[in-house]
Amino acid sequence: MFLKMLFSISIAILVTILGHYYLYSRIIFPIFGKSPFWITTFTCLWSMTFFGFIILRIVPHFLRKIFEIFMFIWMGVAFLFTLVCLLTSPINMFLKANNYNTAYLSYFVLFSGTILTIYSMYLALKKPIVIEKEIKIKNDLPKIINELKFVVLSDIHVSGLIGRKKMKYLAEVVNQLKPDIIFITGDLMDGSVNQLKKEIAPLETLYAKYGIYYITGNHEYYSGPLNWKRHFAEKFHWKVISNSSHSLKINDLVINILGIEDRHWLSYEKIPRKLDKRLHQAVHHLEQKGFQKEHSLNVLLAHQPKDSRLLVQFPFIDLQISGHTHGGQIWPLQYIVKKDQKYVKGLYQINENQQIYVNQGTGFWGPPMRLGTNCEISLLTFKQEKERS
Structure with a gap:
């Protein structure tokens, strides 16, 4: 070592x-x-x-x-x-x-x-843009799925350069979208709770009708992950998902949200990569609760896109939502990112039934610069390929 x-x-x-x-x-x-x-x-x-x-x-x-x-x-x-x-x-x-x-x-x-x-x-440094994406799914779901709005925030990187003022504006923009569900897919901060709790405080005002769901990214593991997860769960009342799941029912629609820790969790817990069972734990947690997987919307939150390789073992999962890549942030880094992560930004078809959406980062990391990419707030909606008769 x-x-x-x-x-x-x-x-x-x-x-x-x-x-x-x-x-x-x-x-x-x-x-x-x-x-x-x-x-x-x-x-x-x-x-x-x-x-x-x-x-x-x-x-x-x-x-x-x-x-x-x-x-x-x-x-x-x-x-x-x-x-x-x-x-x-x-x-x-x-x-x-x-x-x-x-x-x-x-x-x-x-x-x-x-x-x-x-x-x-x-x-x-300009204001994040709202990128709207309609995702077609083959799963047979109730029609209410067409009416729901999902907002994705990722890689905000609250720090010395991205602080309280920007978080206040971000919360206002997201709330104006009136999301039903908000997903936050890690790398939310760069620093400890003591350093940044005042800067991140405006995000407490984020509101979604059916809840805010948060998973860790790799930068949480440089910043004290346990303290941050406790802060978001107890202070912000977000649903922190850690190799587990959360299910909710909206009318006759069941949505299963699975979330796994960033890959750095394995090192943090001293678990060899070959014994990676993060997604297995999340699926087991879902099955224990007894919620149906068929005719449900099944979403996986995983910070790094390359965790999509785990999906082949669980074909019932419809969509993975990730961040981490920043879309490459500064050209031509996206080519290096693609080699490491495979998926860089936007929507991809993994196989016949599974897709992945990669947010290119709501903030930025390191240099306050982007070239060929934008700071993104994702607004996702779902539509079935075939409407119910």
């Missing part, structure tokens, strides 16, 4: 140092030459990037907010400028091979990177 951690730290040091050196050599050196000022500046920026996550966990909230602004903006700026540098690297190699001055190319990179930074920050 120690050697694995040491290896990870070594790789992180190497990658971040090389990244900062690459930016310095492509942008700063051609314009300013070997400048002690810029060398010191880039050393400080590297230190902030590498040690920042440790600092965020120990400083008071007002200092955390200031530090987050500088650290995460620089992380985003560094990524976007690296992207522009890589895209223009053939031109840079041509200029160097022919002994041309590369300073003008560096100015172009500065200009292009700045424009990308401003635009991506605008996309991340």
